[in-house]
Amino acid sequence: MKNNILAGNIVETQDLTKTFGGDIAVQSLNMQVPRGTIFGFVGPSGCGKTTTVRLLTGFYEPTSGTLSVLGKKPADFSDSDREKIGYLIQQFVLYPDLTVWENLNFAASFYGVGLFRWGRLNKLLDFVELAGDKNKLARDLSGGMKRRLSLAATLVHNPELLFLDEPTAGIDPILRRKFWDYFKELQADGHTLFITTQYVGEAAYCDLVGVMYGGKLLMIETPDGLRRKAYGGDVIGVRTNEAIRFEHRQQLESLPFVRGKVKIISDQEVEVIVDEADTAIQLLLEWCRAQKLTVEMMEQKSPPFDDVFIRIIETEIANE
Numbered sequence: 119m120k121n122n123i124l125a126g127n128i129v130e131t132q133d134l135t136k137t138f139g140g141d142i143a144v145q146s147l148n149m150q151v152p153r154g155t156i157f158g159f160v161g162p163s164g165c166g167k168t169t170t171v172r173l174l175t176g177f178y179e180p181t182s183g184t185l186s187v188l189g190k191k192p193a194d195f196s197d198s199d200r201e202k203i204g205y206l207i208q209q210f211v212l213y214p215d216l217t218v219w220e221n222l223n224f225a226a227s228f229y230g231v232g233l234f235r236w237g238r239l240n241k242l243l244d245f246v247e248l249a250g251d252k253n254k255l256a257r258d259l260s261g262g263m264k265r266r267l268s269l270a271a272t273l274v275h276n277p278e279l280l281f282l283d284e285p286t287a288g289i290d291p292i293l294r295r296k297f298w299d300y301f302k303e304l305q306a307d308g309h310t311l312f313i314t315t316q317y318v319g320e321a322a323y324c325d326l327v328g329v330m331y332g333g334k335l336l337m338i339e340t341p342d343g344l345r346r347k348a349y350g351g352d353v354i355g356v357r358t359n360e361a362i363r364f365e366h367r368q369q370l371e372s373l374p375f376v377r378g379k380v381k382i383i384s385d386q387e388v389e390v391i392v393d394e395a396d397t398a399i400q401l402l403l404e405w406c407r408a409q410k411l412t413v414e415m416m417e418q419k420s421p422p423f424d425d426v427f428i429r430i431i432e433t434e435i436a437n438e
Contacts, residue, residue, distance in 0.1 A: 127151060127152055128310050129174060129186070129312065131147050131184065132183055133146045133148065134147040135147070135180060135181050135182045136181050143169040143333055145333045145334050147170065147183070149328060151326070152325075154305065155310060155311075156311045157324065158313055158321050158324030159171075159315070160314075160315055160316075160320070161330030165331050165332060166334075167314040168284075171205075171281050174312070201230070203277050204272040204273060204275070205272065206282045210268055211268075212264075214255065214257035215257065216256060217253050217254060218248055218259070218267055219253065221271065222243065222267070222270055222274060230275070231274060242270040245270065246270045248266055262289045262290065265285065265286075265289055280309055280311045280312065282314070285297060286317060286320065287316065301313065302323070318426070325340070327340070327341060334434075344430070345420065347430065349391050350377050351394075352392050353390070354395055354398060354399060354419065355389050355415065356388050356416050357415040358387075360386065360410070360411050362386060367380045369405075369409070373401070375392050375397070375398050387415075390402070402416060
């Protein structure tokens with residue numbers, strides 16, 4: 119099955135709020151997650167990501183606001199509705215004294231997967247690269263292998279919607295990239311993935327990204343849209359053979375398509391924020407020729423998402 123991001127929303131919330139005593143964990147969250155997308159939910163530890171997932175899966179009742187998952191309130195889910203959802207929590211919760219195969223087989227039994235399931239279990243173990251370790255006890259697995267086994271157990275009943283809470287936490291960068299390769303395969307097979315992460319750079323793998331901070335959903339954007347929101351436009355790097363003097367920078371900042379201050383990288387290199395990179399590059403080339411500056415490099419930059427996230431949070435704090 120091919121994914122179809124135009125087939126409506128699989129998750130919707132309106133002013134969703136959750137408090138514990140006098141503490142607000144999630145405040146007035148408005149969100150739509152289209153079917154077939156990888157939706158990244160990014161933010162620091164304690165910002166409300168896990169609480170939101172628990173609201174969406176029905177573990178918590180909202181204090182106020184409304185939510186719909188698979189077209190229903192989670193409180194009204196039937197058993198068949200719940201079978202359409204897979205939920206990978208942060209902690210390893212399978213049985214340490216059972217083998218990899220026994221753990222996966224138990225999960226299949228729990229979800230009511232048919233007796234003739236051996237082919238599916240073997241396929242899942244191949245998918246998470248544990249086929250050669252099926253007879254190992256779970257307690258003898260490395261942290262990364264436990265996360266892969268947990269993912270296989272989450273997928274055993276072939277859920278339509280996957281909630282993956284910090285699936286790449288505590289694993290090395292190579293395995294983290296491999297997990298995202300898995301997630302892309304799952305999306306291509308028709309699944310919708312809602313993935314929480316503290317690793318801001320993982321936003322690049324998502325179709326849409328929700329940025330959480332202090333219990334608030336600050337924005338939902340595409341990865342490129344996040345960069346534009348953080349910087350106020352596209353970032354263009356310019357390097358010349360001649361020195362870019364103070365008066366040059368002043369003139370650049372006065373150009374109608376340039377936004378904000380010019381960032382100095384070196385005497386011969388600056389970064390400029392513009393409305394639209396595609397049109398601005400030609401205009402900047404013409405400006406450089408008029409100033410008798412020989413262009414060595416001019417290209418659109420993609421600032422790292424760590425920097426993007428910091429700028430978004432700094433703006434939020436400044437506006438409080």
